[in-house]
Amino acid sequence: MFINFAGLELEAVRRIAAAMAIAFGGVGPALAIGIGVRSALEAIGRNPEAENAVRTTMIIGLGLAEAVAIYCFVVALIIAFV
């Protein structure tokens, strides 16, 4: 944005790009995980008997949300190392 990318070395651009990939890519999954855990806690609070079912489903959902961050991480690795 405010950086003159044209004047930078390829290695520097690569590192900045990798850091930006994981930085921006981590925002969405962080929000998703927060919302997911909040909803699960509310559900357990309302219906404590369903704790096991809610927990299992929550962990699967968290894994799916976290996967987005992992994709960004893989992309950052590819940018950084390839």
Add this chain to the structure above:
Amino acid sequence: MEVHASLKAEDIFLFGPVAITNSMVMSWITIVILAAIGIAAGRSPKLVPTGVQNFFEFIVEALMGLVESTAGHYSRRVFPLIATLFIYILLANWLALAPGVGTILIHNPHVESTHSSTTHAFGAGVAEAAPLPAEAPKSGAAEPGARHEREMIPLLRAANADVNMTLGMGLISFLFIHASGMIVHGAWGYIKNDIAKPLLITPIKLVIEMFVPVSLSMRLFGNVFGGEMLLTVMGFPVIAVLFMFAELFFGFIQATIFSILTLIFTSVAAYVPPGHGHGDHGEEEGHGAPAHDAHGELAPSHAGH
């Protein structure tokens, strides 16, 4: 601090035309340990289990409860694959935290022939995006580090920190999902009713289905490889121990997610709507278990994926 990081599993030695990588060695260690425990547990099974048999029965029963809550009446048919995936991935992830993995370095057997390593069958297949162009765009500054990296390679590397391993398991899941769908609905019926039902979005559905193994394998690979890198970077006393605990937890979570997602996709593919109970072909003992409750609430997760 120079962090040793390579997206591709390094070759330890060549067995004929096949390159044996350090991840493969690690997966064999996992297999041997699992086989040894399995033989020890099942050698003389007792009605009242003790010791290893008791431990294994605990694991199997816990998994069986999980599978039955999702798959319903055909859970006994899908259970072997799901449980195998879970136990294997879990042990592989936890063995990756054992001392010596990634820290014992050996000399690279073919330092001078670095470019020939790209033509090996196992290395070139999946990880071709990673290692091949690595030499070309490297600027001059990074060259000494890269050469150093090639001389000393770790003897052991986490089995799931290799895309070949995880993509292999992802493809097994993919085949299993659609094979079970075809077994339940019949091959043509499955394609006609489940894949090509709203004809307009069939291409999108195909892309989604193709993305399932990629997503499964990349998730596992990214987690395990990222964990390895995290432990390497955070290699200070005390702090590393905390991350070790986190990695134990993540290894368990990833094993759960891989197997449970396979199970859910299988359930979705083999889903028979309540009204259309066409006597499920060959599915064992249709004892009228209302297995559809679980599907009803799990089906949307498939669409949202």
